[in-house]
Every structure is written in C-alpha cells, then in structure tokens.
Amino acid sequence: MSNLGFLFAGFTVAWGLVFGYVWFLARRSQSLEARLDGLERRQRDNASAD
C-alpha cells in the first residue's frame, strides 16, 4: 500500500519537529554560555584595570 509512504512521512515530520526543537534549544543554550563567557572575561578585565 502506498499509504505507508504517507505514514512514514508523517511520523518523520513529527519526531523531526521534536528533535529539531531540542536541537534549537541546545543551540540557544550554547549561545547563552558564549555570552556568559564574554561577560566573565569582561568582568576580569575590568577588575584588573581598576
């Protein structure tokens, strides 16, 4: 039955959405970490400059 193709597509899309979203959250988490690193460095620089 050709229906199986549709079925497969549907489940792929659904699971893809969830994992894609998790991946997206992980990326955002990484960018937060990068910002945090930048701030920490800046803070250290300020402290040594003063």
Place this chain on the structure above:
Amino acid sequence: MSTRPSRSDGLGSLAIVAFVLSAVSLGLTFLYAPTERVEGDIQRMLYLHVPAAFTMYVGYAVVFFASFMYLLRRESRWDELAASAAEVGTVFTSMMITTGPIWAKPVWGTYWTWDARLTSAFVLWLILIGYLMLRAYGGHAEQVARYCAVLAIIGFADLPIIHYSVQWWRTLHPDAKIMTEGSPGQGLESSMMITFAVAFAAALLTFTVLLKLRLRLERQNRRLDALQRELTRPSPVVLGSTN
C-alpha cells in the same frame, strides 16, 4: 530574586522516561494496534495526530493561565511560563497541522480542504505565530510581558467563538459534511484504546519535558540579560563640569 535552579531537578530522568514512553507508543502504533478496516494503515497516523492536537490545547490552557496570573501578580515568573508554553505549544500545533494533511491526502484525496476543523486549526496556528512575533518584536521585556498576556487572554476567549463560527460556516453550507474525521470513540477496539492512552501519555510527558527545558533556558536568558546590563552600563558622562 530568583533562586538558582538546582542541578537535580529531575529533568534528565524525566526526559528519559518521556523518550522511552514515546518509543513504546511508536511500537504499539505499528506492531500492536490493529489495521483499521476502512482507512487501512494510514489510520495509525491518528495515534500521533490526536494526542498532538490535545497537547496543543493543554499548551493553550497553560499560556492562558500563566498570562492571567501575570496580569494579576505582575511577577516575571508567570511571564516566563507563558513564553515557554507558547513556544512548546507551537511545536505541537505544527505537528498537528502537518500530520493532518499527510493523513488526509490518501483518505480524502486532498491535502487541504477548508473543513471546519482544519480551518480552526489553521486560525489557532496563526494566532500562536502572532503571539511569538509579538514576543520577538514587542519592545522591552516588561512591555512584551503585558502585551502578550493581553493577547493570550483575548485569544483564549476567541477559541470557542472560532470553533462555533467555523462549525456553522461549514455545516450549514449545502456542500458541507463531505467528510468527518475518523473519530476515536466509536466502536474502538480495546487495543486501539490502549495505544491511544500510551500515545497521549507520551505526548503530554514530552510536552512537560520540553516546557521545563525551555523554562530553564528562559530564566537563564533573563538573568544573563540583567547581568549584561549591569556590567556594560555606560560609564557616567558628566556634562556641565565647567561649574
């Protein structure tokens, strides 16, 4: 202000349970549940589609409740919850709105028709997109929180009105009632019921895990924003120092 969320908030183990349950649900869908007589194998899509739709409504309810509480209390944690639930809710709405047409093509012979349920699902999806756009472009954080809360409350009140208007619009037309969606509940075999039950549990648990993950990210983001503002505040420029 906000306390640091402890590392052991159980999110990791909850995520594992959600994943295992989803895998079990997948197995039940393909190996355990019987093939439906009229629609054939494609009916198995409903084990995904219906729980996704239900979870979408749960998401809507959380956004509404959190928005209402935010307007009442004006505490940013309620806004964090609303923002997170709206985004995760959009994932499930997208899931519903994509699996729907894929199921419909072989059964109805067309991907899309302006049937009552499809239309209202489409409108709900658009409202969520508007909500996320407002979040992104609404101005400073506190203003966004108020605006989004108002939008969520008005949007939630609109849900039943949209539902009934679209229903009337379609069913009162002469060319209506072309098809009714494969409605679970009518003569459902017990194996189908069990599969549905597991699928619902898996979807709701996945929603919870994603929500918690997103919420944690939102909190961290806000703390970082505040920290950045503190540290990068322009050094005081003094004018009129000729005095």
Place this chain on the structure above:
Amino acid sequence: MRTLRAILTVVAKDMRGELRTKEALTSTVVFALLVLLVFNFGFEPGTRDVRLVGAGILWSALLFAAVLAMNRLLLNEREGGGLEGLMLTPLSRADLYVAKFITLLCILSLAATVTVLLFIVLYNVPIGDRLPLLATVVFAGMIGLSALGTTFATIAVRTRTREVMLPLLLIPLSVPLLIACVESTSAILAARDFADEAHWLRLIVAFDIVFLALGYATYPAILEE
C-alpha cells in the same frame, strides 16, 4: 456623568484633529476604492456573480481599509507621546479605551458608509429595500473590529514592526466576526430570507459584547507599566 463628559471631550478632540487633517478617512476610503477596483479584475462583475462573491469583496475592502485606519489613528496619538498625556488626567485607563473605541468606531463607520455606497454603485448591486439590513450588519461588524482594533492598534503602534503586527494580530482573532459578516452579507445580497440567517447576526453581537468587555478590562494592563 463627569466621566462620560470627559470621554466625549477626548472623542471630540480626536474627531476635530481627524477632520482637520482627514488623514485616516481619506487614506481609508481611497484604499477601499482600490480594493474594489482590483477585485473587479479578479471576478467578472455581473448581477449573478455579485450575489456569490460580492460579500467577500465588500468585506475584504472594509477589513483592509479598517486596518489602515487603525494604524493611522494611533500613530497620531504616538507623535506627541500620545496616550501618556491622557494617562496623566483624571480619566481612568479603562475610560481611555472607551474614548479610543468611540473615535475608531466613528471613523470606521464613516469610511464604511462611503465604501458600501461605492460598492453598490460600482458592482451594480440590486440592494433595494434591504439597505438598512446591510447597514445594520456592517455597523455591528465595525463595532467588533473597533473593539479589537483599539486594543491591538495600541499594542502594535508601540512595537518595532507595527505595519505588519496589527494585521497579524487582528485578522486571525477576527475570523469569527468576518465569517459571520460575510455570511449575513451574502444572505442579504442574495435576497435570502434573513430570518434563517439571524444566528449570524447574533454571533456578531455576541462577538461585539465579549471583546468590548475584554478590551475594557485589559486596556489598563496595556497602558500601565
């Protein structure tokens, strides 16, 4: 009594400013005229066709023109710092909603009157004695659009992408109103017995009441930090 008087003072001020510049009114009417023109190319107009697609054409023109008017109207308020000046007066924030709603309703009703007349003339609509009924539906629809429009124009005008934001927020939420307005208008245009279609008018009225009440209740949260 005192509140009502203050609300009417604000409305009178708004209308005076609008009648002086005529910005919202002219742009709205011209825009509606353009929509009517463009749809003319899409559908070969004839008496029979108008009964089928006329309602859709009319409401497309009314809706998009209304969005334009809302953007213009609150932009005027924004220029001078806008609503904050009014927030410093004894008027409550909820009263400001009423004032802005009435102003918007006045302008939309004026624009809608012109649009409906243009529609009837340009599309040869055999409206006859059903004109008052059509006017009722259009006015009831404008109440609903103004109720939502006041809220979302106030929000949109303070966001970064206001031209897109207003229709994006307003149109999905107005879907029930639009369906009801189009359905009852096409019943009127096709000269169907309106008694069978009265549920649409009831839906419009219910929509108006619900969103006027919600707009009134939530407006303070939009204005006050």
Place this chain on the structure above:
Amino acid sequence: MPPAEPAALEVIDLGKSFGPAVALASVSCSVAPGEFVTLFGPNGAGKTTLIRIAATLARPTHGEVLLFGRDVRKAPELRRRIGVVSHRSFLYGELTARENLTFFGRLFDPVGAEERAIAAARAVGLEDRLDDSVRSFSRGLEQRCSIARALVHEPDMLLLDEPFAGLDPLAASNLETVLRGAHESGKTIIMTSHDLAQGALLAQRIGILHYGSLRYWGECPPDLQATFNACVGGPS
C-alpha cells in the same frame, strides 16, 4: 503652616524590577511642600523610573510612594495635584496651542478651562502664539507649551524629566524663568537633569541616583562635581 502637613512626596523603600532586571533597587526620600529638588544620575540610573512612578504612569514592584500623604496607586485623583513634563510634549500637532491647552484643562475641570488655558499660556510667555498649530513650533516653544499643559489644572507639584535637554541657551534661560516663577508661587518642583550646572542652579536639595539607588540626598554641596564623581565614579 500647620506642623502636621504631610510631605509633598514621600518615597519609602521603593523598588521597580522585572525579574532579575532592576530599575530601582530601594529608594527612600521625602520632599517637603514648596521645595525644589533636582535628581542627578547617569543614563539608566533610575531617574526617569522614579519620576514615572511618582506621576502614576508606572507601578512600583515594592515599596510605597505617597503624594501629599496618599498612596499614588490608590488615589488616581491625585493626578489633579501634579503636572508632568517629559521629553515628549504630549501635545497634538494638528491642533493649536489654545485647543491643546483647553482640551487638557477641560479633562481636569470643564468649568473655566479656556480661561485657565490662557493663564497657563501667559505664565510661560506663549500668549502671542495661542492660535498657531503646535506642529509649527520650535523645540523651545513646544517645550514651553508642554509646561503650560502641565500647569493648566493648577497643580501643587511639577514633575519634570530632563526639561533642559535639547534646548538652546535662550530657551534654557526662558525655562529657568518659568520654573523660578512656578517655584515662587509655592509649587513643589522635582526635576531630573544630567547637566550638573544647570540642574543645581535652582535646586534647594539634590539627589544623586546610581544603579537604581539613591547615593546622595541633601543640600547642594559646594563642590557638586566632586560629590557626583564620588557617588557614581569608582566601583561600588
């Protein structure tokens, strides 16, 4: 003056924040009736937030703000007793100065609004331009009209947020005269300024805000620049 008269403005442990972002940490101060106070501080120090809360435009997250002894949140009619000037004029460009002033006057009290509008215009030296539309005004004229708008309901207190910003020297000295006149007629005046010289000229008392808290509150010190630097300069 009876001894029990409440302070014109009483701020008690005032804070304004959104989640972890803090605009005002914890500010307490008190302004006597008839006093002229200037608030200094770098950008983002919380000056505007403080003025906006006192003007009933923003709500505090915690703490209390009393105007003439009454809570600003519970008594919106207190707006009759304050006039507010911000960097935005709150005027309608397509209307004339007279129409603008009469309109705002009427919202406070319909009786005699036109007369009060003319009186307010006279107080700021705008009587010749009453029938010109506000859109045609220069920045200085617009500012004067904005002050007339704040005076039109004869308030007891004026709150001004950076009134001198963007004014040329002539307009600034005009504004100074207007403020001195308002102060001499018994009004309490609170304004913010980032210009130490200009802000200190009329002030009887000054406050210096930094990072959302009040670092200095009292009479204007002899060397304001040094005090300011000490408050905002080094690491806290």
